[in-house]
Amino acid sequence: MIGIIIGLALLMFLAYKGMSIIWVAPVCAGLVALTGGLDLVEAYREAYMGGFVGFTKSWFPVFMLGAIFGKVMDDSGAARSVAQWITAKIGTNKAIFAVVMGCAVLTYGGVSLFVVVFAMYPLALALFREANISRKMIPGTIALGSFTFTMTALPGTPQIQNLIPMEYYGTTPTAAPIMGMAGAAVMLGVGMLWLTRSEKKLREAGDVFTEPKEKLADSNGEDLPSPILSLLPLLTVVVILNVFPIIFNREIDIIIALLAGIIVGIALNFNRLPEKVATVNAGASGSVLAIINTSAAVGFGAVVRAVPGFETLTDLVLGIPGNPLISQAVSVNILAGATGSASGGMGIALAALGDRYMELALATGIDPAAFHRVASLSSGGLDTLPHNGAVLTLLAVCAMTHKDSYKDIFMVGTVIPVLAVITAILLATIGLV
Numbered sequence: 001m002i003g004i005i006i007g008l009a010l011l012m013f014l015a016y017k018g019m020s021i022i023w024v025a026p027v028c029a030g031l032v033a034l035t036g037g038l039d040l041v042e043a044y045r046e047a048y049m050g051g052f053v054g055f056t057k058s059w060f061p062v063f064m065l066g067a068i069f070g071k072v073m074d075d076s077g078a079a080r081s082v083a084q085w086i087t088a089k090i091g092t093n094k095a096i097f098a099v100v101m102g103c104a105v106l107t108y109g110g111v112s113l114f115v116v117v118f119a120m121y122p123l124a125l126a127l128f129r130e131a132n133i134s135r136k137m138i139p140g141t142i143a144l145g146s147f148t149f150t151m152t153a154l155p156g157t158p159q160i161q162n163l164i165p166m167e168y169y170g171t172t173p174t175a176a177p178i179m180g181m182a183g184a185a186v187m188l189g190v191g192m193l194w195l196t197r198s199e200k201k202l203r204e205a206g207d208v209f210t211e212p213k214e215k216l217a218d219s220n221g222e223d224l225p226s227p228i229l230s231l232l233p234l235l236t237v238v239v240i241l242n243v244f245p246i247i248f249n250r251e252i253d254i255i256i257a258l259l260a261g262i263i264v265g266i267a268l269n270f271n272r273l274p275e276k277v278a279t280v281n282a283g284a285s286g287s288v289l290a291i292i293n294t295s296a297a298v299g300f301g302a303v304v305r306a307v308p309g310f311e312t313l314t315d316l317v318l319g320i321p322g323n324p325l326i327s328q329a330v331s332v333n334i335l336a337g338a339t340g341s342a343s344g345g346m347g348i349a350l351a352a353l354g355d356r357y358m359e360l361a362l363a364t365g366i367d368p369a370a371f372h373r374v375a376s377l378s379s380g381g382l383d384t385l386p387h388n389g390a391v392l393t394l395l396a397v398c399a400m401t402h403k404d405s406y407k408d409i410f411m412v413g414t415v416i417p418v419l420a421v422i423t424a425i426l427l428a429t430i431g432l433v
């Protein structure tokens, strides 16, 4: 078991140092295999690669279609159109809330959070300039709108973190709606309180808007598609995923929902996408790195599962006192932190322990939907450590450093989501699922 812990600690350390999980995961898995007495090559070929391809088999379609969908929304200007419309409706005097809501609608509509960061930054800059708010606040604000309640909590969200648990618990994207809404309310409500407080503090210290060194191309006069038409592809994804199953009384695969979103997006913006093939190409190749990263993390999890020490570790994790939902929350959070990835951490935890939690759900009478929601919510907690890929992208896009903005990101992306999981577990223990 010591081998597993050392392997995991090394994985965490190397990922933190910015080394790619694609090679770090098999190296660390090798360490776990050796200390666990497994044959190195066999562990790599069978256990590691088995976990890896298993994840790719299940999830590559969603990663690829999701990325193409995001690219269509981005290149056509539809994402900016929706965002601009929402922020204008909410108004400059509520600049922070307006940016959060713009991000939220896009991510809840299935646009990848990486795309949302790029689409929202210019708008956030314009709004913060008008409201005279420090640019240091932009990353935290975008993080609250994109990386939290729409990613893991709001029932029906098409984000991958809300879909992965379905395979283990036989649930749907709207699993545990009460827990989900309560978790979302905590993240949005407390997150807004935090950001408002930070803004006030910065303003009191005389830290207000300053022009960035790099001037952005003026997007004001940009000819964007109509916001109502631009909302349609987002609605298509959410409605097909969540409403069609009720009407037709059968599950609808996320593949169908995303495909329909892409078709509607391209059809409505046919003339705005001069290079349609280039858009689809860019989306498709962009998804490759993301799926390989997560698959590598899952491969590591599969090796952990194969060594004898795993039983001891399982007993330890499952022996966390109290409700088994607490054990799941702890294991998913720790692994998401270790890998710096919500989907990767959840992938490892569920690959290793998902069937045990399902047995526990059946044995204890706790609704499997509660396990689904807790897994999703927990994946979006400790994952947002400084080495997380999305955090690095967000800071780079906003031209800010960790020192400028990480504190807000940490509060809205890690501390408050952990509070949200606790709230959801408390609700589950009194039977509100």
Ligand SMILES: O=C(O)[C@H](O)[C@@H](O)[C@H](O)[C@H](O)CO
Pocket: 147, 151, 161, 340, 341, 342, 343, 344, 380, 383, 384, 388, 389, 390, 391, 413
């Ligand atoms: O790997 C993943 O599943 C995701 O990319 C997340 O980990 C996000 O990066 C994070 O939630 C941002 O805070």
